[in-house]
Amino acid sequence: MKKNNFKPSGFNPTWIYAIIGLLLIAFLLFSDNIGGMGGPTKNIDRTTLLSYVEKGYVKEADLEKETGRVNVFLTDAALNTEEFKKFKKSDNGLSAFSGPSANFTFNVADAGNFEKDFYANVEKSPNKTAKLNTVVSSGFSSLFMNLFITLIFFGLIYFFLFRRMGSGGATGGSGGIFSVGKSKAKLFEGDDHIKTTFKDVAGLEGAKEEIEEIVEFLKNPDKFTKLGGKIPKGALLVGPPGTGKTLLAKAVAGEAKVPFFSLSGSDFVEMFVGVGASRVRDLFKNAKEKSPSIIFIDEIDAIGRARGKSNFTGSNDERENTLNQLLTEMDGFGTESNVIVIGATNRSDVLDKALLRPGRFDRIIQVDLPELNERKEIFQVHLRPLKLGEDVEVEFLAKQTPGFSGADISNVCNEAALVAARKNKEVVEKQDFLDAVDRIIGGLEKKSKVIKPSEKRRIAYHEAGHATIGWLTEHAAPLIKVTIVPRGRSLGAAWYLPEERQITTTEQLLDEMCMTMGGRAAEQVVLGNISTGALSDLEKVTKQASAMVSIYGLNKEVGNVSYYDSSGQNEYGFSKPYSEKTAQIIDEEVKAMIEAQYERAKEILLANRDKLDILAEKLIEKEVIFREDLEEIFGKREFINELDKIEQQEEDAIAAGPEQVIQPESGNNI
Incomplete structure (x- = not known):
């Protein structure tokens, strides 16, 4: 039976203390109004008081x-009259703290003259016992009370902000906001250790x-x-995103069986000055205490960017301080x-x-994009949990999926399962994987558009132009299919392998450019104008x-020179590494190269106009055409690349029988 680790939260007295503190502050602030006898106090003038x-x-x-x-206090007889009934105070038990409060107050300019006038009116009054008391000012007590209120107020702020809110950080509640310089790395060891090994990493x-x-x-x-x-x-x-860098680091942790500290480069970044360097020190301190150990910093470029870049103001950069501390911790005095x-x-x-x-x-x-054999291994890993049809072949x-990363392949497998489930299938078939690849590359079909x-x-001729040029040029990539069904933001698309x-080589690049311009060229040749x-x-x-x-x-005009900066020093490109004259030559040569292709x-399409029309009409009719349709119109492709050669040799080997085995030709490696 699985153990339930849920623990109900106990009673937290913090809110009780907060309420008591707020009530105390309110009482001290408004004691004149809610004081010992409770009730209002009114300001009057000198003439009214004497009357x-x-x-x-x-x-x-x-x-x-x-x-x-x-401060004026009325007699009980006066307070019982209708005129002063509203000034009658009620004893609410607070008089022990604040004492009785006055019924009326006013300020006098000359205390001596007021005292004479007061007793002169007492002689005329039926109440001969009225008296005027001279008291010491309560300025010091008021100052003490205000200071006491301030201390309570800031004490509550410290408790909630510095202790309660600070305890929500990665370092626990004991340090509060003062633990902001502690490392935020997550530690894996013992029972929590990572179980990933090199067997789980394919390719x-x-x-x-x-x-x-x-x-x-x-x-x-x-x-x-x-x-x-x-x-x-x-x-x-x-390596590029999605190639398995983080997965490889997890496998290292799983294989080594040592404490593993994992965090991101952005975890060192904070709004407070000096926090990044402090976290680096704390991270390495903890790692040394548990050595031998591994520290994994993902996206290290967040703090490892070259110093001096983007510092236009000349001010100190907190990120550079963090990097300096990291450099010192990795290789400095006392780093053995x-x-x-x-x-x-x-x-x-x-x-x-x-x-x-x-x-x-x-x-x-270097963790590069997987090649053909590596993609096979990655597919085998991600196909394990899927229920596959008999027509699914890993090699196919x-x-x-050339150019796909490990993350892309994982997405293809998951998307294929979703496509099959959407069609209420019992297994995932070959066509589901092809639909998944199309979905990822081109987007979702919009048949309702x-x-x-x-x-x-126009779209049909545009896509037919791409397909025609690609079929009739030597170094263009072999076509898989062409569609004029809208996908994503595109109205048509052609898939190549x-x-x-x-x-x-130069010839390969020029053929690819010619094929890319085939769509616009087809519009010009057939329709007489071009579009966006x-x-x-x-x-x-x-x-x-x-x-x-x-x-x-x-x-040839620019020559054997390269203005590419592989070091990234000229990242922001405020100055060009060539003169204005060279820039003009580059612009002219780029334009001439594109116009030539x-x-x-246009020349290739004009020479094959009849076949272009047949292909476009078939595309309008069927909306999707495949390589077999092009072979039917143009015949077998004259130019066979290495991939076509391998496929052709495999077909010939199958046709010749199981006895004959043909090995693919191997080219010279440079």
């Missing part, structure tokens, strides 16, 4: 000579191989120290301890050089051409 004395209404009066204030073989040695060092340090080796100070995981720091970032170009040097991060481990799914026939025809290559539908195409080719000219050195696309 009351002459009529015998006044019992006594107290004169404060220092302030000139007179990252190269990264795992580099980081496994750190785990081995923590498990068996004598193996290395007896040869004079030292434990690495840190490892930095660098078995504490390993693992950092993760996708912005290594902006990190401070002092942070990246050996002695701090001894190893910089891996081929359909109303499109005019003229617009639909790009080659997984490490380097790209090629916005994303123009953005893509402009960036591509600019990179070819100014970064990759693939233009646009004219080339």
Whole structure:
């Protein structure tokens, strides 16, 4: 039976103390109104008071000579009359604290003359016992009372703000707001230790191989120290988002079985000055006490950005103070301890050089996007909990997802299950995965969106233009399917399966640009005008051409130069690394390159106008066409890339029978 850890909250007396304190403050502030005899006090003038004395209404009066204030008390007989009945005080039990309060008050300018006039009117009065008392001013007591009220007020603020609100922090309630400089790292050890191991990490073989040695060092340090080796100070995981950097760090913690401190770079950032550096000191202090241990800082670029950047005002930067303290703790005097720091970032170009040097991060481990075989392994992990149909092949799914990260593949598998459930299926089939890939890349289909026939025809020719150029150029990516069904913000889309290559030639880039311009070229050739539908195409080719000219050195006029800053020092780009004349040449060459591919696309489409029309009409009719439809119209593709070669060889091997096995050709590695 599972143990119930729920504990009902006990009675909290804090609110009782708060209410008592507030009531005490209210009593002290308004004691004149709710005091011993309770009731109102009224200000009167001198003439009215003397007339009351002459009529015998006044019992006594107290004169404060220092302030000139007179407190007047009426007789019981006067208070019982209709005229003064509302001034009658009720005894509510508070007189022991505040004493009786006056019925009337007023201020006099000359105390001596007032005293003579007072007793002169007493002689005329039927009440000969009325008297005027001279009393000492209560200024000191009032000052003491105000000070007492202030102390109570600020005491309540301290209790609630500094103690109660401060106790909600990550460091517990004992320190309150004064614990803001304590580390916010979450500690995993003992029963709470992470159970993830390297077996749960698929695809990252190269990264795992580099980081496994750190785990081995923590498990068996004598193996290395007896040869004079030292434990690495840190490892930095660098790679695109979603590639598994955090998962790899969790696997290290699960394998090493040592205390694991996990936090984000933003956890060091606070509104108070000096908090970041204080948290770094406290973090390493706790880690050293539990050494050997591991500190994992995710998104370390939040505090590790190069010093001196974006500091336009010349003022001190709190983030730089935090980084300085981190540098000192990782490699400085007195840092000989078995504490390993693992950092993760996708912005290594902006990190401070002092942070990246050996002695701090001894190893910089690249966690890249998975290749074909790695994607197979990742798919196998995420397909385990799914009920799969017989037509689902892991290798096929891996081929359909080039450029996908581990997080993307996880999303594909989950989305496929949702698609199958939406269709009330018992298992997840191959088509569900294809629909999931389309959903992630292009967005959700909007079949209900109303499109005019003229617009639909333009979209069909636009997408047919892309498909035609891609089929008839050598280095363009092979087509998978084309659709004119609106998805997301696009009115049509074409899916291609790009080659997984490490380097790209000029001819390959130009063919890709020509295919991208094929949509606008088809509009011009067939309809005689162009539209705004090629916005994303123009953005893509402009960036591509600019990179070819100014970064990759693939233009004859500009030459073999590159203005790319891989160090990130010129991040804000306030000055260009080339002259105005060179900038003009770059602009002219970028424009000329794009226009040349646009004219080339128009020539190809004009030469194959009849096939373009057939393809567009079929697209209008079916809304979605596949590679088989292009083969039917254009015939077999003349240019076969490596992926097509492998597929063709596999088909030939199947056709030849099980005895014949054909190995794919292997190219030269550069």
